[in-house]
Amino acid sequence: MINEDLKYIADHYGLEHQLGKCKEELVELIEAIDSLDERAIVEEIADVEIMTEQLKYLMRTEPSVEIYKEYKIARQLRRIAEEQSHECDN
Template sequence: MSDKEISELNLKSAEHYGLQLQMNHFTEELAELIQAVAECDPKHVAEEMADVEVMVEQMEYLLTLDKDVIKKYADAHEDHDARMCFWFLAAPVKSINKLRRADLEASTSKRNAAKLSLELAIGDLTSYLDWLVKRFSISIEEIREIKSYKVQRTRDRIEQEDQHDGN
């Protein structure tokens, strides 16, 4: 499956489940990646990285995040540190929570600040994802295969839900 096909299926899933559920899912996937990195298991790290990459794409789409800001911030990192890796993998969770609080307060200025915070956190995160690929000798093809499998599995789950609901 091509990257474009993976992305198309992934964004359909994002639309199906919606922002709130997918923000929850994103934080769960970040926690699972942190656990995999702590275990130092390359296969588990690859699987969880694929999940996080899928969710990053969904957050970019559902929140209309600025991909240029994310890329610029990701490219700004030169040195990576194993200890700091955990911090940068967890940082988007804090930004998601800021965004939720801003939405509860119906504050546009706080929401914009929270979105920028999330863009910067995802920039850091993607920089560390690239670092983890090298650190654990994971191939881009391996990540693509896992993502392909996962988005197809989600598509199948959505189809089953729709059939069960009578749609």
């Protein structure tokens, strides 16, 4: 659940601006990952999480995002189980 400070920030800037800002933060996270600088990666993860929380709030999509997350996690767990099953067959 988003906190009141993030709601205030999101409402102040609006969806269009924050979509652009999120893209900037995602690029910065990619650059940090490429650098392998742990501190930079951690900082950029925080920025991306802040932005995605604001987008979910502004777009009123948090319940849908949670459903997709649960589905995607379950799908990946099934894939891992299938991989392990194939490894046991060999």
